[in-house]
Amino acid sequence: MEVPFMAGTVYVFNGTPNAMLLILNNQILTTNLAGIQKTSNYAPQQTTAPRNPAAGNPGNAQFGGSNTLIVSFPSGTSQTYPVNIDPNQIQIDNDLQLYIFFNVVILVIPGGSASSQGQQQVIVSSTAGLTAEEQALVEEHIASLS
Numbered sequence: 007m008e009v010p011f012m013a014g015t016v017y018v019f020n021g022t023p024n025a026m027l028l029i030l031n032n033q034i035l036t037t038n039l040a041g042i043q044k045t046s047n048y049a050p051q052q053t054t055a056p057r058n059p060a061a062g063n064p065g066n067a068q069f070g071g072s073n074t075l076i077v078s079f080p081s082g083t084s085q086t087y088p089v090n091i092d093p094n095q096i097q098i099d100n101d102l103q104l105y106i107f108f109n110v111v112i113l114v115i116p117g118g119s120a121s122s123q124g125q126q127q128v129i130v131s132s133t134a135g136l137t138a139e140e141q142a143l144v145e146e147h148i149a150s151l152s
Contacts, residue, residue, distance in 0.1 A: 013057045014101045016069045019050040021107045028106075029076040030055060033067035050105070057091070059098050069102070077106055087111050087129045 020026055020039045028035040040051040060070035071093050078084040089104065089111065096102070096115055103114040113127040 012099055013059065014097075014099050016055045016057060016102045016104055017052055018055060018104045019052045019106065021050050021105050024079050024081075026106070027076075027078040028053070029078070030067045030069070031063050031065055031073055033065075035067045057098055057100075057102070059093065061093060075104075075111065077111075085109060089113060089129060 018028065018035070018039070020041055023041040023043065025041050026039050027037050028039060035055055036053045039053055042048045042050050056068045058064040058066070058068035058070040061072075062070060063072045063074070064070035069089065069091055071091055073089040073091070075087045075089050076084055077087070091102070091113070101116060103116060105112045105114065111129045113129065
């Protein structure tokens with residue numbers, strides 16, 4: 007009996023005090039990921055996205071090998087991150103954690119121990135700006151908040 011293929015999940019955490027819109031590969035992942043607050047003991051809010059076996063950009067709100075994540079805040083500012091996941095180094099069935107902060111995201115491969123840590127990749131915001139399509143998605147979301 008063949009075991010069904012199970013792709014891992016990327017757990018995405020908001021490490022800022024601000025709510026955010028997340029656009030993954032030009033698709034809305036979530037429209038309002040709440041920020042950390044004292045009332046929740048500063049626990050980061052999270053959402054999830056499945057992993058996709060595509061080596062490149064899967065073209066949907068899933069994490070393939072090559073991804074573009076846009077983080078947009080209610081103030082109208084946005085940040086773009088290239089989140090690349092090498093399928094030769096990180097098996098598709100592994101779960102990952104992505105922590106979003108101001109101007110940086112950190113992709114974490116869970117595992118390890120106090121003596122042997124897991125892996126992490128720090129990704130700094132791109133200064134290239136948004137494409138017209140990405141900007142339209144952000145503006146549409148901001149308009150819906152009014």
